[in-house]
Amino acid sequence: MTNPSRWAAALVALGATALSAQAQRCEATSGPQQALLVELYTSEGCNSCPPADRWLSMLKSRPEVLAAAFHVDYWDRLGWKDRFGSARFTERQAEQQASSGAGFSYTPQVLVNGRDWRRWPALPAMAAAAAIVQIHLLRDNDQRVSVQVTPQPGAPARLAAWWALLEDGHVSAVKAGENSGVTLQHDHVVRAYGRQPAWAAAARHWPLDVPRRGEGGRATRLLLVVTDGRSGAPLQAVQLGC
Numbered sequence: 001m002t003n004p005s006r007w008a009a010a011l012v013a014l015g016a017t018a019l020s021a022q023a024q025r026c027e028a029t030s031g032p033q034q035a036l037l038v039e040l041y042t043s044e045g046c047n048s049c050p051p052a053d054r055w056l057s058m059l060k061s062r063p064e065v066l067a068a069a070f071h072v073d074y075w076d077r078l079g080w081k082d083r084f085g086s087a088r089f090t091e092r093q094a095e096q097q098a099s100s101g102a103g104f105s106y107t108p109q110v111l112v113n114g115r116d117w118r119r120w121p122a123l124p125a126m127a128a129a130a131a132i133v134q135i136h137l138l139r140d141n142d143q144r145v146s147v148q149v150t151p152q153p154g155a156p157a158r159l160a161a162w163w164a165l166l167e168d169g170h171v172s173a174v175k176a177g178e179n180s181g182v183t184l185q186h187d188h189v190v191r192a193y194g195r196q197p198a199w200a201a202a203a204r205h206w207p208l209d210v211p212r213r214g215e216g217g218r219a220t221r222l223l224l225v226v227t228d229g230r231s232g233a234p235l236q237a238v239q240l241g242c
Contacts, residue, residue: 045075047178052108080177158229198229
C-alpha cells in the first residue's frame with residue numbers, strides 16, 4: 001500500500017522544482033508606445049559629471065524611463081583612469097554628434113531618444129507616440145537571452161539594434177584628477193555593449209550571450225534598443241531585469 005505522506009512529499013518536491021525552473025526563466029516585452037530612452041556620457045575624471053551621475057541614479061524611481069551611463073575615456077589623461085571608461089563608448093558618442101544635434105562631444109552629455117538634451121534634470125514631455133517596432137526579450141538561462149524584433153505598421157525600410165548590459169550600485173573613491181578625494185556612486189553603468197547590423201525590416205530573432213550576474217555577483221539588466229537602420233534614431237527600447 002502506498003504511503004500517502006510519501007506521495008505528498010513527492011508532489012511538494014515536484015512543485016518546488018517547477019517553481020525553481022520558472023524563477024530561472026523571465027521575459028520582457030516593449031509597450032505600445034515608444035519608451036523614453038536616456039543616455040548619459042560621463043566620466044569619473046570630469047568634475048562637472050557627478051551631479052549628472054546622481055540625477056541618473058534618481059531615474060530608477062521612474063519605471064517609464066530607460067537609462068544608460070556610457071563612461072568615456074578621454075578624461076583619463078588627467079591622471080585618473082575611469083575603470084568603467086571605454087574607447088568604444090567615446091567612439092559611440094562621436095558617431096552620434098551629427099544625428100544628436102550636438103555637433104561635438106562633451107561631458108556630461110545627455111541624449112533623450114537620441115537627441116542632445118541640455119535641460120536636465122527636467123525631461124521633455126514626450127507625446128504618446130505609437131511604437132512602430134515590438135521587442136521581446138526572453139532569458140533562456142544564466143548566460144543567454146533570446147531577442148525577437150517585430151516591425152509594426154509605419155516601421156522604416158531598414159532596422160538596426162544596439163544593446164547594453166547595465167549594473168547598479170558601484171562606488172569609486174577617486175584619488176587623482178579633477179575629482180580627487182571624492183567618492184562617486186554610479187547606477188545604470190554600461191559594462192558591455194554591442195550592435196546588431198542593419199537588416200531589411202522584417203521579424204528577426206537572435207541570441208545574445210549576456211550573463212544574469214555581473215561584477216561581485218550583482219544583478220545585471222539588459223537594455224535593447226531598436227533603431228532606424230539608416231538614421232540611427234531610436235524607435236523602441238525595453239530592458240530585462242533578470
